[in-house]
Amino acid sequence: MSNPRKKRLLAVTAAAAVTALGLAACSGSSGGSNNAATTTTAAFDAANGKIFNPSDKKGGTITMADEGEPDSTDPGDSYYGYTWDLMRLYGRGLVMFDVAPGDGSSKLSGDLADGLGKPSENAKTWTYKLKSGLKFEDGTAITSKDIKYAITRTLDKDIFPDAPTYFDDLLAWPADYKGAYKSKGVDVKSAIDTPDDSTIIFHLKNSFSGFDYLMTTSQAYPVPEAKDTGAKYKEHPISSGPYMFATYEAGKKFTLKRNPNWDAATDPQRKALPDGYEYSMNVNQDDIDNRIIAGDLDIHVTGTGVTPATQGKVLSDPNLKARADNPTLARLWYTSIPTTVAPLDNKDCRMAIMYAMDRTAYQTAYGGAFAGGAIATSLMPPLIPGSLKKDFYPSQDNKGDLTKAKEALTKCGKPDGFEITMAFRNERPKEKALAEAFQQQLAKVGIKVTPKGFAKKDYFSTYAGNPPYVKANNIGLAANGWGADWNDGYGFLAQIVDSRVIRETGGSSNISVRMPEVDKLIDQAAVETDNAKREALYGQIDTLVMDNAVIYPGVWAKALLVRGKTLTNVFVNQAYGMYDYTSLGKQ
Amino acid sequence: MSPAAPGTTTGSTAYETGIGGLGEPPANAYLSVRDLRVHFPTDDGIVKSVDGLSFDLARGKTLGIVGESGSGKSVTSLSIMGLHKPGTVRMQGSIRLDGQELVGAPAETVRGLRGKKMAMIFQDPLSAMHPFYTVGDQIIEAYQVHNKVPKKAARAHAIDLLGRVGIPQPNKRVDDYPHQFSGGMRQRAMIAMALSCDPDLLIADEPTTALDVTVQAQILDLIRDLQRDFDAAVIIITHDLGVVAELADDILVMYAGRSVEYASAHGVFNEPQHPYTWGLMASMPRLDRDPADRLMPIKGTPPSLISVPPGCPFSPRCAYAARVGAACVTERPAFHAPTSAHYLACHLDDGERMQIWSDEIEPNL
Amino acid sequence: MAGPVSRGRPPDALPVLTYVIRRLIAAAMLLIVVSMIVFTIFYVFPRWAGATPETLATRYVGRTATAETVHLAAQRLGFYDPIWVQYWNWFKAIFVGSTYDMGTSIEHCPAPCLGYSFQSKTPVWPDLLDRAPVTFSLAAGASIIWLLFGVTVGVVSAVRKGSLFDRAAMTVALAGISLPIYFTGLVSLAVFSYALGWTAPGGSYTPLTTNPAQWAYSLLLPWITLSFLFSATYARFTRAGMLETMNEDYIRTARAKGLPSRTVTLKHGLRGALTPIVTVFGLDLGLLLGGAVLTEKTFSLNGLGKYTVDAIGNQDLPRILGVTLLAAFFIVFSNLVVDLLYAVIDPRVRTA
């Protein structure tokens, strides 16, 4: 997707009929943080898959810095992975990912709810029961109505434009319902029913087996209507978690302090070790890196990793490297090969590209193995269940197979090659470097690539994501990328291989995959209730796309993170692809 | 000041060896310059702005220095004042002020004399005054450097001085800025500033050039009156012989950094002896002359001061060089006094010169 | 606006007053013109380039917003109104304020309401008030340092032209001018804050009113870094000016009076060279008050400069417009002050 910091929207409209049981049933496999591997030796990746410096020591303040600003501190108006990680400090949803290293976080547990949602037969109705003894920071009880209110208010996109639209599209709202502000007093029972203070029932328009995942998002954190201040709520969201807002300075800083009304007995997941958090915004990123290294700062909150300059420093200094972690993200940087552009309508011509391109050049363009990522041989990142372990276009040292490429060219009737344009986003030097790598490598088999940069904000709407433009401008290659909202095949693949999301007016991330058999498999997987079978179906989709050579997978993204000097209990939470912010402590 | 230098040629060997040619200064000489050489090393070569200059000046007397533009008049006066930028100049010879040698004296010593014992008035009073300070402040400052008096007293002194130099309503005008003064008033104020510490030597470097004719006369009158009052030694520098005619006791004619003729004003005006001075006289406008008649500028231009001709510097322009022969081109004429107290530097022999004067020059003036 | 050199002549009290009023009116007009230009650049040009109200509004919503969300935002932002209506609404709000729907309440943005950031959901004016002290502190401290330091070095260099000091100082000054502030800033942070621990880390700022000592401590490094750049410029500038003034006739007069060389150099020389220094200083300060962009960014100081960069980065139009107008105000204002100062410095202007 366009912004690596941003989570993607789950295309609920395309979700069609998804059976109830699927995702709900898959929970219960891996364990929580209690039996997770731990280490106290500072080493590269010591907090990746393990808990580094486990501790129960309370106290201290954790300092965090953001090179920009979060879209909002209002849980109802935010759509970044890192804010979802962070907001768990002052908000709780009905459901949450287990706070655990490695695969541990793929398990869902009840948070405010006493367990996962109970779906109806067709997974169109989901019922949750709240735990007892839950309180907001002001001491008032958290009820099912506060969750209902929270969701209805975020429907007002006039006030909350940043939040995803899952709930807008998924629930059976009354006709013309415009949210808690503009449709004040309207009964929303058709969508959310709260028969009593501890029960909440969601009524969906269509079956959706992944509903529990939605309940982990901050948009469903309870908001007490009496304390709602609309657009200003972000200055002090009423906490349901272990910390609450102490101060808030727009665009600069906010601090969190302990919430006296949070009861650890209702919350086995959050450790709540430090006494507070300090979050600085708009901090120069080079400075963030330096301060973390110097020990002045604990966390680079966006989790995007260090700058290229710092990367060199970290990797070359063994002491610093021992403080770094290099988690793989559920993100693929890839290149679309549109089949609408001649001669790429011919599969062999596309295959020529698949063979000719040098994967290591791809990796280098994205910053190498640590900051860029691991060389991808298929679409789904290894984090995603069902990902393939097969190399479809093998070559010596991943350098590309020019002989096979030439054969493919001959086969497609273009033995002397052809000419195409490669699109990339001007604002992204890595994509520019990639386009140049393609240009250089493909020239070896006679394919002339002309790199052409476009403005990021119009990239999908007007240029690379706009099919008529692609065709008219001979865009045979387009730099692209995608990250999953959560780690499953549906969340990763649906938006990039389903031909039905392609909009002829532009705006789609799927630029090249128009395969009816893939669409059919997606629908099939959506109703498949058996985990293993569903994962196999996603694998089949991946295989089809790879065989058909319409996406050139580049790298599975990685981030190079540096641990704060005095942090304890550090580990990467795979659900967010960065350190888990609820478990950190200070030495 | 007829009894000054030109009249006294009691030579000591030390001075006679110099091309300056003047002997031991007379006892009453307040300022005596001997064989002064002021050279400026530049990228193009050494500029010999002053190259062998001697004169004496007594208190109460006025010396006029005349010469064409570039002849070294200003350089001479700045040398006396010690105002050349340190490091840019090479000075040789001797400048004695009240018996004190200034050439080679520590900068700080010379600074202590400036303003107090010797003062100077510049050609363009507008640019010579600081535009950002009032006229009064600038006079007060000049007074206070050398006199530890309170500001109030210094101000009263400044007002008094302004009154004496003829500024109307001095107690008001004292707070004016230079640009609020007319040209003549500015020069008066400059004079007041120069006189603030009652100096014994006043150098006026073309004090009237920037002023219109009537004001010129007023300023010159003022200088004369003040000199009488203050009993100062005065040097008036000009390239206008007319200016010095009325004012000067003695006149020094400079050419290419050298003194070419030096005598009493009467001597220079009535019996000029040097061909260059003749040229100057001929080019001088006179009231008693029909303006349409003749104004004969000297032909040619002065030599480059970087490469002055080896003989007489005037030889390329001199109408009489032919009568002398090779000496004019090869041999620097000595500065000597054929008749008592009338010095000149020319190879023409006395008889011939007198003849030329009486036959060719005097009748035409 | 008339440059510092061309100006009317204000003699006595009344004309001075009319002169100031005239200049103030001209300054206000200029600000209006500036606001129109900025408005045109950010609101009109994109439309000419083919942007629709919706595409403009996409900046104010999440990237995954639905068409309806975008439509709502465009409506809320008034992008469907004719451009002059949009401008008038914005302009009017400066004087009469405006109101905004917070969802649960209607928020009044009192005059001077410089608009409302729909990205951060906060009015712009309080933001500016909040950020200005940081920039002011930065500018004030740095400008004092660079004036003292730069001018001193410039004067000494001029007086000792060609000396070892002069050559060394001018070499360092050249480096100071050529080195970008994000380089000197980051290097000095790394050395003095993180390696040696002498100065505060980036992002520190304590308001002067909270703790003056802490205020100075937190800003010391930004001051020095910023003033290094300016010191360099001012040293060279002062040196050139001094070399010129020291050749003036009035310097010779001052020396002829027998004034000590210190007095000659400072009272006469420096005073004479002051006018261009003050002019440039006033304009530099005015420019800086609008935001020391690179310094603030490098040291993560939340001043107007960083506000501007962040606003531009986020394409937050109301913020861009507001902060640009404020910056323009400072420039126009400092220009006016410089003009008036001119009369203080140079009596010829005052009384001609």
Ligand SMILES: Nc1ncnc2c1ncn2[C@@H]1O[C@H](COP(=O)(O)OP(=O)(O)OP(=O)(O)O)[C@@H](O)[C@H]1O
């Ligand atoms: N600082 C200096 N460096 C080099 N040359 C100099 C310097 N000062 C004066 N000169 C040269 O010395 C020569 C004499 O100059 P000076 O100013 O004494 O002439 P002047 O007789 O006063 O002429 P004017 O009547 O035009 O004032 C000129 O050729 C001038 O260029």
Ligand code: SF4
């Ligand atoms: S020395 Fe010769 S050239 Fe010089 S003035 Fe006398 S006659 Fe003329």
Ligand SMILES: [Mg+2]
């Ligand atoms: Mg002169």
